[in-house]
Amino acid sequence: xxxxxxxxxxxxxxxxxxxxxxxxxxxxxxxxxxxxxxxxxxxxxxxxxxxxxxxxxxxxxxxxxxxxxxxxxxxxxxxxxxxxxxxxxxxxxxxxxxxxxxxxxxxxxxxxxxxxxxxxxxxxxxxxxxxxxxxxxxxxxxxxxxxxxxxxxxxxxxxxxxxxxxxxxxxxxxxxxxxxxxxxxxxxxxxxxxxxxxxxxxxxxxxxxxxxxxxxxxxxxxxxxxxxxxxxxxxxxxxxxxxxxxxxxxxxxxxxxxxxxxxxxxxxxxxxxxxxxxxxxxxxxxxxxxxxxxxxxxxxxxxxxxxxxxxxxxxxxxxxxxxxxxxxxxxxxxxxxxxxxxxxxxxxxxxxxxxxxxxxxxxxxxxxxxxxxxxxxxxxxxxxxxxxxxxxxxxxxxxxxxxxxxxxxxxxxxxxxxxxxxxxxxxxxxxxxxxxxxxxxxxxxxxxxx
Ligand SMILES: *Cc1c(COP(=O)(O)O)cnc(C)c1O
Numbered sequence: 001x002x003x004x005x006x007x008x009x010x011x012x013x014x015x016x017x018x019x020x021x022x023x024x025x026x027x028x029x030x031x032x033x034x035x036x037x038x039x040x041x042x043x044x045x046x047x048x049x050x051x052x053x054x055x056x057x058x059x060x061x062x063x064x065x066x067x068x069x070x071x072x073x074x075x076x077x078x079x080x081x082x083x084x085x086x087x088x089x090x091x092x093x094x095x096x097x098x099x100x101x102x103x104x105x106x107x108x109x110x111x112x113x114x115x116x117x118x119x120x121x122x123x124x125x126x127x128x129x130x131x132x133x134x135x136x137x138x139x140x141x142x143x144x145x146x147x148x149x150x151x152x153x154x155x156x157x158x159x160x161x162x163x164x165x166x167x168x169x170x171x172x173x174x175x176x177x178x179x180x181x182x183x184x185x186x187x188x189x190x191x192x193x194x195x196x197x198x199x200x201x202x203x204x205x206x207x208x209x210x211x212x213x214x215x216x217x218x219x220x221x222x223x224x225x226x227x228x229x230x231x232x233x234x235x236x237x238x239x240x241x242x243x244x245x246x247x248x249x250x251x252x253x254x255x256x257x258x259x260x261x262x263x264x265x266x267x268x269x270x271x272x273x274x275x276x277x278x279x280x281x282x283x284x285x286x287x288x289x290x291x292x293x294x295x296x297x298x299x300x301x302x303x304x305x306x307x308x309x310x311x312x313x314x315x316x317x318x319x320x321x322x323x324x325x326x327x328x329x330x331x332x333x334x335x336x337x338x339x340x341x342x343x344x345x346x347x348x349x350x351x352x353x354x355x356x357x358x359x360x361x362x363x364x365x366x367x368x369x370x371x372x373x374x375x376x377x378x379x380x381x382x383x384x385x386x387x388x389x390x391x392x393x394x395x396x397x398x399x400x401x402x403x404x405x406x407x408x409x410x411x412x413x414x415x416x417x418x419x420x421x422x423x424x425x426x427x428x429x430x431x432x433x434x435x436x437x438x439x440x441x442x443x444x445x446x447x448x449x450x
Contacts, residue, residue, distance in 0.1 A: 037069070044423060063422040065281035067343035071336025072283065080332040085318035086310040088332065092319055095122055095334035098341065102276075103290060105255045105346055109267040112290040114319075119294045121324040122333045124285040126248045128326055129273040130168035132289070132297060134213055137242035137270075138172055139300035141212055153212040154178040154204050158192035158227065160220040160409075162246065178209060186410040190225035192216065194235050201239055213242045216269070218262050219250025222407035223414075226250075226262050233268025243269040248287075249420070252280035253353045255346060270296075279420050281340050281352065286333055298323040359419045359429050366433045373440055379447055386413035388443065395439045402432045 010019055019025070082088035099120025103113050110116030123129050138153060145152075155169050159181040169179050180200055184190045201211050214236045216227040229245060236243045245266055251274025253259045266272055273289040276282040291297055302323040304313070312318045322328050344352070372378045379388050386408075393406050393415050405416050417432055 041423075063279065063281050063420065064283045065340060065344070065422065067339040068282045068336045071339035074339075075332045075335045078332060078335075081329050082332060083322040083328045083330060084308060084310070084313060084320035086312045089312075089318075091330075091332040091334065092321060094332075094338055095321065096120070096319055098334045098338050099288065099290065101341060102288060102337070105341075105349075106251070106263065106274075107254075107260055108263075108272065108290060111267070111292045112272065118290060118292040119319070119324075120288060120290040121321055122337065123273075123287040123289050123325055125164075125287050126162070126246060126273055126275055127164040127168055129271070129287055129289040130165050130215070130244065130246070131171055132301060132325060133242065133244050133271045133291065134168055134172045134174070136291075136296040136300045137213055138174070140296055141210065145210060149210065151175045152178070152208065152210045154180060154209050155213045155215070156180045156182060156197060156200060156211070156241070157215040158182050158184050158190075158217070158220075158225075160184055160190050160192075160222055160225055161215050161217055162221050162248065165215050165246075174212070178204075180204075184225070190220065190223045190409065192227040192232060194228065194231040197232060198235050201235070201241075205239075211239045211241050213244065215244050215246055218245060218247035218254075221249075223409045224250065228265065229263070230265030230268060233265055237268065242271070245269045245272040247272065247274040249275060249278040251288075252276065252278070252349075253357070256350045256353055259353075276337055276340070279353065279356070281344065281349070281422070282336055286337060288337075294319075294324065301325070356419050356424065359424060359426065362426060363417055363419065363429045363433060366429070370437065372444075373437065378444060383447055386411075388447070389413040389415055392436070392440055392443055395443060396435055399435065399439065401435045404432075 010017055080088045080091050082091035085092045096114055096119065099122070100113050100115065103120060110118075112118040112120070114120075123132070134155070138150075141153065142150060150173060153174050155165070155174055155178065157165055157180070161181060166179060170176065182192055182196050182200055184192060197214070204211055214232065216229055216232050218226050218229070220226075233243050245263075247254070247263070250262065251272075254263050263272075270293065271289060271291045273287055274280075276286040276288055277284045280286075298320075302320075313320055321330060341349075367373060379385060389406070390413055393404060396402060396404055396415075402417075405418075407414055407416065415436075417429075417436075419429065
């Protein structure tokens with residue numbers, strides 16, 4: 001990187017003038033930057049998993065791909081600011097096309113496709129998708145019951161729902177007291193139980209509150225639980241509740257026929273989202289959101305200032321994506337998704353997911369083969385199992401050999417091994433497992449000594 005000359009300038013009569021986009025310098029430095037990144041990925045295994053600075057952070061080396069990086073370069077290179085259709089018809093049209101392709105790959109019902117009256121949009125994050133759909137139904141509901149009733153609106157989810165829903169609820173102005181994470185249990189595999197939902201709704205109605213929004217999850221963060229979409233949507237429908245399905249990381253896997261059943265029942269939902277930037281060879285930021293009724297979004301999120309007046313918008317024949325999201329300006333993110341889909345195609349994308357699932361099964365098999373690791377009885381009776389796991393995780397991460405995180409599920413402290421990054425192979429799983437074994441055995445020795 002020593003030759004990068006980012007303040008490239010030329011001499012003119014009155015001194016030096018900065019040339020921020022000299023095409024030859026752009027070419028030269030652009031090539032160098034690609035070399036630098038290629039070297040980084042070639043040598044990625046020599047870099048520590050752990051940040052060497054405090055406070056610690058979680059280096060999420062998620063799954064990039066060549067197609068994605070090139071798409072990202074085009075997106076930045078063109079620097080399109082496509083707030084409405086007229087600002088960049090190509091950016092809007094490509095996004096609509098790519099979202100319909102993806103909807104087809106996921107076998108979403110046609111009511112989510114543009115051709116079926118619905119449509120898709122790329123947001124930066126799931127949090128944004130939550131917020132925009134919440135705002136859509138909030139506005140619709142308040143226009144019926146009166147704005148003074150904002151404090152009566154209730155949002156439902158399970159205690160396994162991602163915490164970003166709570167954040168969106170806060171931003172949307174819903175009363176924190178009306179945020180209802182419903183308790184799940186291990187015996188229900190941490191799925192949200194439709195009867196528990198109904199009970200919560202009935203209690204709220206009796207208290208004079210207004211049920212508004214339900215978030216169901218396909219693949220919860222802590223335990224990969226999948227909520228029963230069909231029965232939950234049936235309950236929600238009875239009470240006029242908007243159902244959003246959050247499949248942030250697991251959604252991409254549903255392009256595989258053997259995993260598509262996890263989305264069964266999605267036809268009863270109002271909106272669905274997944275993050276292509278998690279397990280779909282695309283990098284941040286790329287959350288794909290589909291809605292059945294785009295007018296619910298646009299009614300709540302449109303502002304049409306004089307300055308943006310144009311014939312295309314007036315014709316009502318075009319999509320103005322500024323009205324489908326929070327911000328006005330937007331990047332040409334469809335380029336990276338388009339390149340990923342065109343470069344790899346559905347077959348190789350399926351292979352990619354299936355390969356990771358095999359790795360996950362392999363780690364499960366390794367764990368099942370170790371009688372000690374699977375049983376709480378290996379630690380002395382008076383010791384706390386959760387405490388043991390906490391110490392184990394600390395010891396694993398301190399070694400620098402891997403980076404794992406934890407969740408507390410049903411009161412049990414569990415350690416995750418996430419298998420989903422581009423470079424993950426069998427040898428990494430084996431190495432990670434050996435690391436867990438070694439550190440668990442070392443820790444057990446200290447436990448039994450005193
Ligand atoms: C990662 C994740 C989120 C949050 O996604 P952001 O794009 O970071 O807002 C929400 N839900 C689930 C299930 C997730 O895995």
